[in-house]
Amino acid sequence: MSEPERAATPENHQIVPRKDLDFQFDQVPKYWFGGDPFKTRFFDAMSMLFPEGEKFFIECVRDYRDQVSDPVMQEHIRDFIFQEGQHGMVHTRFNDRLKKQGIEVDAITQKNKEILAAYRRRTPKWFTLSLTTGGEHMTAIMAHNFLHRPEIFAEADHRMRAMYYWHAIEEIEHKAVAFDVLQKIAGANYFQRIAGLLWETFLFPFHVFLVMRHMLQVDGQSSWKTWIKGFWWLYGPGGLYMKLLPHYLTFYLPGFHPWRFGRMDAMRHWLDVYDKDGDPIAAGDTVARTFS
Amino acid sequence: MGMNDATVPFITLPNWIKAAGYCGFNINPIFSRYGVEADLLHLEDARIHVSTLNQLMAACVDAANTTGRGHHFPFILGETFTFEYLPEMETYINTSSSLRDAAKVLTWVHELISPFVDIQLEEDARSARMVLVYPPIGGLNDGSMANLPYTSESFFATLLKFTRMLVGQNTAIRLLRFRHPPPSYAHLYEEFFQVPVAFNQERDVMELDQELLDRPLLGAYPDLHQQAELLVQQRLARQPLWHGTAAQLHRLYQTNDALLAQTLEHIADRLNMHPRTLQRHLSQEGTSFGELQTEARLRAAVDALQHRRENLESLSERLGFSDRRSFTRAFKRWTGVSPSQYRHSLR
Numbered sequence: 001m002s003e004p005e006r007a008a009t010p011e012n013h014q015i016v017p018r019k020d021l022d023f024q025f026d027q028v029p030k031y032w033f034g035g036d037p038f039k040t041r042f043f044d045a046m047s048m049l050f051p052e053g054e055k056f057f058i059e060c061v062r063d064y065r066d067q068v069s070d071p072v073m074q075e076h077i078r079d080f081i082f083q084e085g086q087h088g089m090v091h092t093r094f095n096d097r098l099k100k101q102g103i104e105v106d107a108i109t110q111k112n113k114e115i116l117a118a119y120r121r122r123t124p125k126w127f128t129l130s131l132t133t134g135g136e137h138m139t140a141i142m143a144h145n146f147l148h149r150p151e152i153f154a155e156a157d158h159r160m161r162a163m164y165y166w167h168a169i170e171e172i173e174h175k176a177v178a179f180d181v182l183q184k185i186a187g188a189n190y191f192q193r194i195a196g197l198l199w200e201t202f203l204f205p206f207h208v209f210l211v212m213r214h215m216l217q218v219d220g221q222s223s224w225k226t227w228i229k230g231f232w233w234l235y236g237p238g239g240l241y242m243k244l245l246p247h248y249l250t251f252y253l254p255g256f257h258p259w260r261f262g263r264m265d266a267m268r269h270w271l272d273v274y275d276k277d278g279d280p281i282a283a284g285d286t287v288a289r290t291f292s
Numbered sequence: 293m294g295m296n297d298a299t300v301p302f303i304t305l306p307n308w309i310k311a312a313g314y315c316g317f318n319i320n321p322i323f324s325r326y327g328v329e330a331d332l333l334h335l336e337d338a339r340i341h342v343s344t345l346n347q348l349m350a351a352c353v354d355a356a357n358t359t360g361r362g363h364h365f366p367f368i369l370g371e372t373f374t375f376e377y378l379p380e381m382e383t384y385i386n387t388s389s390s391l392r393d394a395a396k397v398l399t400w401v402h403e404l405i406s407p408f409v410d411i412q413l414e415e416d417a418r419s420a421r422m423v424l425v426y427p428p429i430g431g432l433n434d435g436s437m438a439n440l441p442y443t444s445e446s447f448f449a450t451l452l453k454f455t456r457m458l459v460g461q462n463t464a465i466r467l468l469r470f471r472h473p474p475p476s477y478a479h480l481y482e483e484f485f486q487v488p489v490a491f492n493q494e495r496d497v498m499e500l501d502q503e504l505l506d507r508p509l510l511g512a513y514p515d516l517h518q519q520a521e522l523l524v525q526q527r528l529a530r531q532p533l534w535h536g537t538a539a540q541l542h543r544l545y546q547t548n549d550a551l552l553a554q555t556l557e558h559i560a561d562r563l564n565m566h567p568r569t570l571q572r573h574l575s576q577e578g579t580s581f582g583e584l585q586t587e588a589r590l591r592a593a594v595d596a597l598q599h600r601r602e603n604l605e606s607l608s609e610r611l612g613f614s615d616r617r618s619f620t621r622a623f624k625r626w627t628g629v630s631p632s633q634y635r636h637s638l639r
Contacts, residue, residue: 051522052518054522055521055522055525058522058525058529059525062525062528062529063546063547064543064547066539066540066543067540067544067547077529078529078530081525081526081528082526084522084525085522085525085526086522088518088519088522089519089522089523092515092518092519093515095515096515105514105515106514106515109514109518110389110514121599122599122600124549125546125547125548126547186547186548
């Protein structure tokens with residue numbers, strides 16, 4: 001199975017700042033992913049790491065902002081920061097709900113913040129930008145796959161699906177920003193480019209599992225059976241991570257550019273519906289219906 | 293762009309009006325005299341020439357003196373300062389879980405409000421120091437902001453106010469150090485700050501107990517704090533870029549340590565400029581390549597001494613000093629202590 005390949009940045013590409021989105025979190029059930037604690041907490045754990053992660057990405061791109069003379073790239077950076085800021089705020093709102101379920105949101109966020117601050121202090125700027133670029137690649141491949149493989153979110157609550165679809169759309173819109181800054185402004189070579197992604201490939205899932213362990217313990221669901229079944233869902237044949245693998249690997253191709261890979265049709269569909277009445281839930285429902 | 297053209301943000305305009313009222317005079321005629329246009333609709337974009345800002349300050353000091361209320365204007369300006377038009381910054385501060393956490397605002401203040409002052413946090417086992425640094429960037433290094441006592445007076449008034457608000461009125465602020473000699477109104481200092489004061493010092497520094505930095509604060513409110521920070525980040529992204537060659541060079545050094553040891557020719561090439569052009573631009577902005585390079589090297593040195601274990605030989609070589617002796621000399625001129633003393637004080 002190979003990824004479809006395309007030429008370059010789409011013409012007249014725009015990154016659109018959207019705000020004031022309502023996903024009705026108060027009506028979402030606790031185990032919103034098919035009633036399954038492992039699957040739900042997998043996404044919840046990522047959600048907990050997002051706000052600090054997004055702040056980190058913003059700062060790492062902003063390091064280079066003043067060296068950018070191209071006005072188009074400047075605008076892309078500004079919109080990238082706006083979108084990441086919105087994601088952070090929406091996820092913070094969702095994470096508030098987790099707090100009410102007894103999850104130690106504040107303590108975990110604080111720990112995450114300290115780890116990321118240490119990277120900012122102790123590693124060179126090109127490396128933190130490389131981490132950002134790697135992180136953006138991971139979110140972009142999740143985004144493309146979530147939108148085009150409706151079976152992934154088939155069991156999920158449709159409001160949560162809407163939130164992840166919205167997040168996915170915006171991740172795709174700005175997927176090349178950090179990459180372009182790393183290549184063109186920081187002048188990174190091949191090894192500097194892949195260093196961040198390699199590092200995160202091992203550390204990011206590890207952090208997610210650590211957070212999940214805490215969550216499942218709070219839930220009283222942390223049995224061996226849950227974990228084994230869950231890992232099978234992620235790493236088994238046809239598992240979530242296995243579905244992402246081909247697209248993941250494209251990053252290591254020499255001459256890779258984010259716009260060379262990834263289907264775009266579901267995204268256009270989402271934009272058509274969203275642009276008509278500004279309802280992200282309706283847009284998500286339509287995409288899920290159309291592509292199933 | 294010559295150095296007299298340098299402008300800085302003037303989002304603090306409402307604070308000036310408030311402070312003038314508190315001191316008992318009307319600031320309207322003073323604004324008119326210096327051609328300051330008060331326009332709340334475009335406050336975020338308002339800018340003012342550095343020279344005008346200095347004249348304004350001097351005029352307000354005089355006006356406050358003649359009212360008979362006995363207030364020193366910079367003290368009041370600093371003390372009554374709030375982030376009125378930057379509400380998320382105020383929220384960020386008030387929801388901080390520690391003073392260290394709140395101190396992140398200092399870098400944003402530098403970017404959004406006062407490019408002419410950069411407040412840096414230094415610490416060792418016993419004391420923490422908030423140091424006012426006057427970066428020679430964007431043509432502002434004619435010293436006009438750095439040499440007046442008014443800038444440090446008002447900044448310390450604000451820093452003290454927020455520190456006390458967060459950690460309590462009886463905060464153990466140890467000492468305020470000022471670079472300038474005692475002014476004619478020196479007797480007002482201790483009365484106003486309620487802290488021991490020293491003049492004729494190497495740097496402008498506020499010293500406090502190190503343990504205060506991590507003392508948990510009552511107002512901690514992590515999710516609001518997080519959202520406020522994201523809003524600040526969005527605001528920073530809308531900020532106009534620093535213009536000028538000096539700013540460009542400064543940023544280049546900040547993102548790439550390895551360039552610190554490079555020659556003028558190499559750097560000019562990196563900026564797509566002829567070396568002569570680079571030198572001409574920098575001199576028009578009132579600075580020079582050597583000055584900016586030294587400043588960047590010393591900042592990198594302070595950072596490395598704080599956070600890395602690198603030995604001094606390799607550090608001085610990496611930063612491009614000809615040998616360890618010249619590094620030590622330059623560092624001592626800048627901070628008042630030698631690199632090894634500095635590192636030792638952090639242990």
